[in-house]
Amino acid sequence: CQAVRATQGKGLMPDGTSRFSYQGQPIFHYMGTSTFSEYTVVPEISLAKIDDDAPLHEVCLLGCGVTTGIGAVHNTAKVKAGDTVAVFGLGGIGLAVIVGAKQAGAGRIIGVDINAGKFELARSLGATDVVNPKDHPGRSIQDVIVELTDGGVDFSFECIGNVDVMRSALECCHKGWGESVIIGVAGAGQEIRTRPFQLVTGRVWRGSAFGGVRGRTELPGMVKQAMSGELDLKPFITHTLPLERINEAFDLMHHGESIRTVIHF
Incomplete structure (x- = not known):
């Protein structure tokens, strides 16, 4: 990029x-x-040169979203076996983070979203817990997660691009070592904020672009993983539509009714 x-x-x-x-x-x-x-x-x-036999209708997802989420787990955060992880936003990138966390052997993977319709898929991909902030009126989601995890998570991932959620993702991290990775892109000119004490007590804010993946040298390997079945891309593709119906694809996305829609000609 x-x-x-x-x-x-x-x-x-x-x-x-x-x-x-x-x-x-x-x-x-x-x-x-x-x-x-x-x-x-x-x-x-x-x-990036990939295998000629790769199914383009699936591996097209590796051009950004899925690669970004999985890469953020392995390359940016370096999640280890047994770690506790919170994922804010269960769209394509957030679900990819869940897949990456499961690959890394995370002991607990908490998915957070206000759209409960995404929970079943999140669980099927590896989430051990799902939390809807709407189910906890009057409480901040960071307080809910800190209580749920008896102190906070080892790693959190913000996959939305909402600056308020970025703060929540940081503040649900464990004091002393918790790290929050920002993947979502906020609107132009927006700023993130938190109390300095949240950082002084040992929490870390990080950013991640394309999951730290080197596109030309590492992307072909991820394509191989998809072709071998080691990485299953099918669950991410909820709809397939022809180009003339592309506006329907955008509507599905805006209404939270799709994860990824593949456009074909």
């Missing part, structure tokens, strides 16, 4: 040009990929 960020935000290739046009008018690149198309042009540095 960082290697092409300077021009990506302008909708251009690294050389400052656009490779798309329609009726003589330039069309800008979107997020460095422009993937709502059958063919696209991307910077060479953004490409």
Whole structure:
């Protein structure tokens, strides 16, 4: 992401040009990929060579979300066997964090979301507990989790991009060693805040981009894991729709009724 960020935000290739046009008018690149198309042009540095036999309708999920969640567990937090983990937000990234935590042997994995419809899938992927903040009126979710875990979690992951939840995720961590990893991207200009005492007592705030995964060298290995069945991507794909119904996919996402929708042509 960082290697092409300077021009990506302008909708251009690294050389400052656009490779798309329609009726003589330039069309800008979107997020460095422009993937709502059958063919696209991307910077060479953004490409990773994967197995020719890989099922693209599944491994497309490794381009960001699933890789980000799993990588944040192994590379950023370095969760160990027996650790207690809290995951805030049970969308695609949060569920991937659960998968990664299970891979790491976490002893307790707590999923947190206000949409109880996501709990069954979260449990099937490895969550040992699920908590809905709406079930605890008048109490902060961090207090609920601290009580539930007898002191707080070893690691928490914020997978939403909500600055208030980022604070909750930090403050549910155990004093002395608890670490909170921010994965979700907040709105432009928003700021996070907490009382300094929360950090002075030993808690740590970290950030994670793409789960610390090296795309060109490590992503092909994750594709191999998916092809061998070691990493099951199917549970993340709740819907498959043709391109002409893409707006339905966005509606499903906004209403919290999907995890990942794969668009086909």
